[in-house]
Amino acid sequence: MDISAFRQDYQNTPLSKTDLDADPIQQFARWFQQACDAGIHEPNAMSLATVSASGKPSLRMVLLKFFDAKGFVFFTNYGSRKAQDIAGNQEVALLFPWVDLARQVIITGPAAKVSAMESARYFASRPRGSQLGAWVSHQSAVISSRQLLLQQFDKLKQKFVNGEIPLPDFWGGYRIAPESIEFWQGQTSRLHDRFRYRKDENGAWVIERLAP
Numbered sequence: 001m002d003i004s005a006f007r008q009d010y011q012n013t014p015l016s017k018t019d020l021d022a023d024p025i026q027q028f029a030r031w032f033q034q035a036c037d038a039g040i041h042e043p044n045a046m047s048l049a050t051v052s053a054s055g056k057p058s059l060r061m062v063l064l065k066f067f068d069a070k071g072f073v074f075f076t077n078y079g080s081r082k083a084q085d086i087a088g089n090q091e092v093a094l095l096f097p098w099v100d101l102a103r104q105v106i107i108t109g110p111a112a113k114v115s116a117m118e119s120a121r122y123f124a125s126r127p128r129g130s131q132l133g134a135w136v137s138h139q140s141a142v143i144s145s146r147q148l149l150l151q152q153f154d155k156l157k158q159k160f161v162n163g164e165i166p167l168p169d170f171w172g173g174y175r176i177a178p179e180s181i182e183f184w185q186g187q188t189s190r191l192h193d194r195f196r197y198r199k200d201e202n203g204a205w206v207i208e209r210l211a212p
């Protein structure tokens with residue numbers, strides 16, 4: 001199939017350095033709010049790229065749940081492929097694909113587990129079905145059938161019929177401490193605006209315009 005004619009010209013107000021907040025987290029908060037206001041579906045869905053200790057890349061979507069100056073937090077299974085990758089190589093990349101706004105944000109930095117207390121607090125806020133789902137799934141392992149998952153789900157549902165469902169010790173969050181954050185906005189004639197924040201040797205954020 002030839003889809004070479006699929007193309008979109010972007011018409012946005014040009015972005016200049018003076019439009020940007022000096023703090024990339026504040027800038028991210030501003031764009032995140034604009035993505036919400038624009039009705040972007042699941043604006044907190046982000047691609048997470050990891051690289052294994054042997055150098056093999058892999059990629060998947062996860063949901064951003066918290067962000068602040070300390071970093072960007074998502075939750076997952078600590079036995080999953082992504083978790084194994086991070087155990088061998090903590091350097092990861094995140095990408096928010098806000099294509100309907102002709103925007104993307106790319107974040108790089110090391111990932112580290114959040115505290116069990118932080119994971120427990122978030123786990124307790126999840127719907128009961130999601131809590132049971134976390135217990136049942138040995139995420140990324142090969143399984144023989146969906147039936148097996150449903151059987152285990154029902155078994156656990158009975159086991160935890162009353163009271164709180166505890167946090168599995170194989171489930172929790174990761175926080176990515178940003179080392180660089182790039183804001184990309186599509187412009188006409190492919191002369192897009194790209195601004196990258198990176199930390200200088202004193203730990204202060206520097207903003208640089210990149211060629212599109």
Ligand SMILES: Cc1cc2nc3c(=O)[nH]c(=O)nc-3n(C[C@H](O)[C@H](O)[C@H](O)COP(=O)(O)O)c2cc1C
Nearest residue numbers: 045060061062063074075076077080081082083140
């Ligand atoms: C929109 C969307 C959101 C997702 N959010 C999460 C998430 O927050 N945590 C998670 O573990 N998996 C999430 N997934 C599933 C992952 O993409 C992936 O299939 C799973 O984590 C296993 O990845 P791995 O085998 O590379 O570790 C999401 C998938 C989609 C499409």
